[in-house]
Amino acid sequence: MGSSYHQFCPVAKAMELLDERWTLLIVRELVTGSQHFNQLRRGLPRMSPALLSRRLHQLARAGVVERRTEDGHVRYVLTEAGRELRPVVEALGAWGTRWIGELGDEDLDPKLLLWDMHRNVDHAAVPAGRTVIYFRFPGAPAGLRDWWLTITGGDADVCDADPGHPVDVTVTAGLRALVDVWRGELTWDDTLRTGEVRLAGPEPLRRALPTWFTLPPFAAIPRPAHRLPARP
Incomplete structure (x- = not known):
């Protein structure tokens, strides 16, 4: 203590x-x-x-x-x-x-993002069988750019090495943009429209992917017009 x-x-x-x-x-x-x-x-x-x-x-x-x-x-x-x-x-x-709205680059952690996403999968919305999502963060540091999320039945697993299964959907994203989606600062539609997040794969899966995740409860909290200033 x-x-x-x-x-x-x-x-x-x-x-x-x-x-x-x-x-x-x-x-x-x-x-x-x-x-x-x-x-x-x-x-x-x-x-x-x-x-x-x-x-x-x-x-x-x-x-x-x-x-x-x-x-x-x-x-x-x-x-x-x-x-x-x-x-x-x-x-x-x-x-x-x-x-607290301001995030520094050092706050953007793909490990934490994918771990949080994996425990907020809506398994009822994901297709039956095995679904593999490949996440690419081209701007992230080397060694943190490639992630795989494998969803099978009621289970989900995060890997930082190719698990060897066929990929169903590839998500190519700016790490900050996807973190902002997860935090509720932006929507999936916002980032897909600007190209900050891009999806590749069969069209039905691309359209459905945002529905496979339940955003954390904090994402729905209203923000005030003015937030606290960033710390020096």
């Missing part, structure tokens, strides 16, 4: 645990359904495994997370205290959506 603020205020006492770097983002991942270490790593791709392990230990010691071992696999599950943080995470996300 971080150093004490030495205040009896309950906000101060809560922040002694939660304001350490990455801690609340780990809670975000647990709230959205991640339970295994590798799942948490994929939702927090820029966090080192050692620090993730340390933060999980701190959360478990504080009674926010319970570490369970079942059939040789470790799961991290929110306790009652941890589950009560869901509205806190949701409120912070809503506030950030409304008031």
